[in-house]
Amino acid sequence: MKILALGFLTSAALLAQGRANEGDAVNGKKLFLADGCYQCHGYAGQGGRAGARIGPPVLNTAALIRYVRRPSGQMPAYTEKVISDQQLTDIYAFLKSIPTPPAVKDIPLLNDLKR
Amino acid sequence: MATDLSKTDLSKKDSSSQNPSKNPKKAPVDRRGFLKGAAAGAAASAAALVVKPALAQQIDDRVVPQKPVPAPQTAPRATTPLPNAATAAKETAPPPLAAVYTTDRPGADFMVDVLKSLGFEYVAANPGSSFRGIHESLINYGKNSMPELITCMHEESSAAMAHGYAKIEGKPMMIMAHGTVGLQHASMAIYNAYADRVPMYVLLGNVLDEGWRRGDVEWAHSVQDAASMVRDYTKWDDAPVSLSHFAESAVRAYKISMTPPMEPVVIVADAVLQEEPIAADERPRLRIPKLTLSSPPAGDSGAIAEAAKMLVAAENPVIIAGRAARTPNGIKLLVELADTLQAPVNDRRFRMNFPSKHPLYNAGNVAEADVILGLEVPDMWGMTHSQTPVNRMGMEVRNTTKAGAKIITIFSGDLYSKSNYQDFGRYAETDLAIAADAEATLPALIEACKKLLTGDRKAAMQARAAKLSEAAKKARDRDLEAATFAWDASPISTARVSAELWNLVKNEDWSLVSDTTFFSDWPHKLWDFDKYSQYIGGHGAYGVGYGAPAAVGAALANKKHGRLSLNIQCDGDLNYAPGVLWTATHHQIPLLNIMHNNRAYHQELMYVQDMANRAQRGVERAHIGTEITNPNIDYATMAKAYGMYSLGPISDPKDLAPALKKAIEVVKKGEPAMIDVLTQPR
Numbered sequence: 001m002k003i004l005a006l007g008f009l010t011s012a013a014l015l016a017q018g019r020a021n022e023g024d025a026v027n028g029k030k031l032f033l034a035d036g037c038y039q040c041h042g043y044a045g046q047g048g049r050a051g052a053r054i055g056p057p058v059l060n061t062a063a064l065i066r067y068v069r070r071p072s073g074q075m076p077a078y079t080e081k082v083i084s085d086q087q088l089t090d091i092y093a094f095l096k097s098i099p100t101p102p103a104v105k106d107i108p109l110l111n112d113l114k115r
Numbered sequence: 116m117a118t119d120l121s122k123t124d125l126s127k128k129d130s131s132s133q134n135p136s137k138n139p140k141k142a143p144v145d146r147r148g149f150l151k152g153a154a155a156g157a158a159a160s161a162a163a164l165v166v167k168p169a170l171a172q173q174i175d176d177r178v179v180p181q182k183p184v185p186a187p188q189t190a191p192r193a194t195t196p197l198p199n200a201a202t203a204a205k206e207t208a209p210p211p212l213a214a215v216y217t218t219d220r221p222g223a224d225f226m227v228d229v230l231k232s233l234g235f236e237y238v239a240a241n242p243g244s245s246f247r248g249i250h251e252s253l254i255n256y257g258k259n260s261m262p263e264l265i266t267c268m269h270e271e272s273s274a275a276m277a278h279g280y281a282k283i284e285g286k287p288m289m290i291m292a293h294g295t296v297g298l299q300h301a302s303m304a305i306y307n308a309y310a311d312r313v314p315m316y317v318l319l320g321n322v323l324d325e326g327w328r329r330g331d332v333e334w335a336h337s338v339q340d341a342a343s344m345v346r347d348y349t350k351w352d353d354a355p356v357s358l359s360h361f362a363e364s365a366v367r368a369y370k371i372s373m374t375p376p377m378e379p380v381v382i383v384a385d386a387v388l389q390e391e392p393i394a395a396d397e398r399p400r401l402r403i404p405k406l407t408l409s410s411p412p413a414g415d416s417g418a419i420a421e422a423a424k425m426l427v428a429a430e431n432p433v434i435i436a437g438r439a440a441r442t443p444n445g446i447k448l449l450v451e452l453a454d455t456l457q458a459p460v461n462d463r464r465f466r467m468n469f470p471s472k473h474p475l476y477n478a479g480n481v482a483e484a485d486v487i488l489g490l491e492v493p494d495m496w497g498m499t500h501s502q503t504p505v506n507r508m509g510m511e512v513r514n515t516t517k518a519g520a521k522i523i524t525i526f527s528g529d530l531y532s533k534s535n536y537q538d539f540g541r542y543a544e545t546d547l548a549i550a551a552d553a554e555a556t557l558p559a560l561i562e563a564c565k566k567l568l569t570g571d572r573k574a575a576m577q578a579r580a581a582k583l584s585e586a587a588k589k590a591r592d593r594d595l596e597a598a599t600f601a602w603d604a605s606p607i608s609t610a611r612v613s614a615e616l617w618n619l620v621k622n623e624d625w626s627l628v629s630d631t632t633f634f635s636d637w638p639h640k641l642w643d644f645d646k647y648s649q650y651i652g653g654h655g656a657y658g659v660g661y662g663a664p665a666a667v668g669a670a671l672a673n674k675k676h677g678r679l680s681l682n683i684q685c686d687g688d689l690n691y692a693p694g695v696l697w698t699a700t701h702h703q704i705p706l707l708n709i710m711h712n713n714r715a716y717h718q719e720l721m722y723v724q725d726m727a728n729r730a731q732r733g734v735e736r737a738h739i740g741t742e743i744t745n746p747n748i749d750y751a752t753m754a755k756a757y758g759m760y761s762l763g764p765i766s767d768p769k770d771l772a773p774a775l776k777k778a779i780e781v782v783k784k785g786e787p788a789m790i791d792v793l794t795q796p797r
Contacts, residue, residue, distance in 0.1 A: 034735055035733075035734055035735070036720070036721075036724050036734045036737055036738075038796065039715075039717065039720055039721055039724065039796050040721060040796070040797070042600075042601055042604075042608070042795045042796065042797065043601070043604060043606060043795055043796075044600065044601035044604045044608075044795075045600075045601075046597075046600035046601035046604070046608060046610075046795070047597070047600070048609065048635035048795070048796075048797035049632070049633075049635040049636060049797050050635075050717075050721060050796070050797045051797075053597065053600060055600070071504070072504065073504055074504050074505045075505075076505060076724060076725040076728035076729065077728055077729075078728055079728075079731050081731040081733075082727075082728060082731055082732065082733040082734070083733070101599040101600050101601070101602050101603075102599060102602065103599065104592075104595045104596055104598075104599055107598075107599060107602060109614045109615065109617075109618050110595050110598055110599065110614060110641075112618075113595060113614070113617075113641055114591075114592075114595065115472070115588065115591055
């Protein structure tokens with residue numbers, strides 16, 4: 001099991017290098033789709049009524065893995081039998097690669113809705 | 116004043132006319148004109164309904180002579196064999212007079228008079244032989260007006276259309292169906308309406324007398340007790356055995372359906388009563404009873420005073436609104452109560468209850484409340500408890516209210532219960548339960564609260580209001596920030612679709628005729644809802660297949676008001692009975708359909724994922740049986756096939772606004788339109 005703190009990694013580096021111990025964002029994206037993460041969290045991890053926003057992530061890799069193994073809310077538990085720590089690390093790398101969205105003030109349709 | 120058709124002596128009754136199977140060749144009678152004045156155009160309303168006297172007309176019991184068919188003058192130059200003499204004679208000789216079976220006054224005409232007196236605007240039906248008599252009378256004798264026949268392609272569509280219609284118009288729409296196969300199709304939609312406390316008028320055809328059934332089809336389509344199939348989830352039913360009986364039961368059914376808690380009702384229109392002439396001796400007795408709707412039940416004054424005392428004294432009261440508002444006035448009353456108490460309103464969105472822009476909208480937290488007031492909340496227990504998360508086995512239950520919190524309910528559901536179907540939810544422990552209609556009770560409750568307000572209490576409430584307003588603003592900012600995520604994603608985010616649509620309709624008289632649950636509630640987070648017609652809530656019993664027809668029914672109700680009806684349409688839901696798209700086009704029902712095309716039965720897919728993870732088998736195969744792909748459905752082409760303007764699929768968010776603009780132009784001209792949007796799952 002390799003749990004890495006990925007705070008120092010950049011998404012570009014992950015996408016380019018795909019190093020196993022730091023997480024392979026390209027493989028992570030494949031897993032994100034194959035393992036159905038997007039069904040609740042959205043294709044961009046944006047969250048919604050069915051799942052929390054996870055992209056870009058606010059947790060670190062270790063915390064993400066801990067939560068996936070023993071979730072406290074509505075999310076089903078993903079055990080080691082169905083997804084490895086390395087695969088979760090890859091998913092984390094993919095989530096980290098998702099760019100931060102523009103601010104509300106930079107989206108006129110939303111900025112107009114401010115009260 | 117009710118209608119007396121004549122004063123003929125009832126003792127002249129001919130028993131044979133009451134049992135047509137014993138005398139199937141009885142004399143036909145003249146047709147038309149009967150009861151033409153009776154109740155035509157009379158509208159049902161909350162006020163007493165008065166039906167004008169009918170124009171009693173003379174009865175013509177003569178046999179209508181049939182024009183003999185002339186025998187052929189020359190032998191045909193046919194290549195087919197000539198009929199023999201016996202066959203030729205049989206086919207060309209005029210039939211005996213008694214065998215020519217016409218009538219100018221079928222019982223269905225009187226049934227139509229009764230139904231007209233109730234003020235139905237529309238009747239939705241997929242045609243069926245067991246109600247062919249009333250069908251014919253509606254379109255000819257009734258001139259297809261009040262009610263107008265709406266052609267449906269599935270009885271589930273008929274019922275769900277009536278469901279959506281009632282939530283806009285506040286009164287029932289009628290549907291017709293076979294008492295057997297038609298009702299079987301309609302039953303889920305009727306259950307949805309029942310669970311959603313919606314009035315609906317179901318008229319079933321049935322051939323009760325076996326002597327009148329034409330062959331095996333009508334045997335298969337006949338039933339002893341038609342309404343039994345839906346009796347567990349309808350409020351009242353009857354199978355009248357005479358036209359007088361029909362009139363009384365039809366009016367009674369309407370009254371029962373409209374008395375809170377409002378529910379569907381069923382009347383069985385026997386085919387023989389529909390099709391046979393109105394018996395001469397029955398005519399004098401035929402009258403249409405006066406309809407007087409019951410005033411909704413209001414709460415007991417002592418209980419209201421007690422509730423007011425608890426609410427005014429509360430430090431953190433929270434109001435939960437379920438189906439609190441039945442009418443536009445319900446919103447005004449709820450705003451007045453919330454403002455009086457400075458109490459936040461948690462809106463369950465079963466109806467348009469409370470303005471989404473109001474600072475008290477969804478600003479409260481039940482866990483912090485010391486007094487919780489539930490207004491027409493069907494699952495009060497669920498509002499005050501949490502259950503085991505999906506990911507764990509067992510059924511752990513936790514009370515989420517703080518110690519000592521008091522619970523008050525005003526709930527018309529307490530006045531009416533059934534056993535079999537469990538939509539009533541778990542038993543809710545309360546401190547004060549007022550069995551009454553919430554909207555009818557609010558004026559007295561507001562008044563009682565105002566009387567108890569002191570300077571100290573007002574000061575405390577103002578301080579609370581400032582905090583709640585600040586909390587509401589922060590919540591709004593969080594929602595806007597959340598909408599930025601996946602803003603440019605493809606498939607298009609549900610937040611982006613909602614924002615783009617709002618930008619184009621915000622200055623229109625719009626009406627959202629679909630549920631927002633499967634759209635992550637984005638319209639409710641971003642739009643300003645403040646009028647009753649702007650939202651109709653959801654399914655009732657979560658029976659999928661409701662969405663598309665309910666939207667068409669609500670749009671039908673909106674049509675005369677000139678409202679721009681908007682339907683965010685789930686893909687799985689549409690595929691139950693997509694023929695309702697044709698109904699919308701055929702009847703020129705203005706409605707903008709925006710496909711929420713996530714290509715899956717998404718909720719079920721998540722459940723299968725959960726089960727797969729629980730069994731530790733991985734979720735790679737969870738899409739089997741839950742996804743709607745391979746092939747992907749082309750909804751724009753589907754809509755075109757039904758004659759509807761359509762565009763899509765739209766997958767690039769930049770293409771969305773131009774497509775929506777074009778579709779809105781079409782809808783504003785009075786036609787339905789569809790934009791197929793490839794969307795994020797939620």
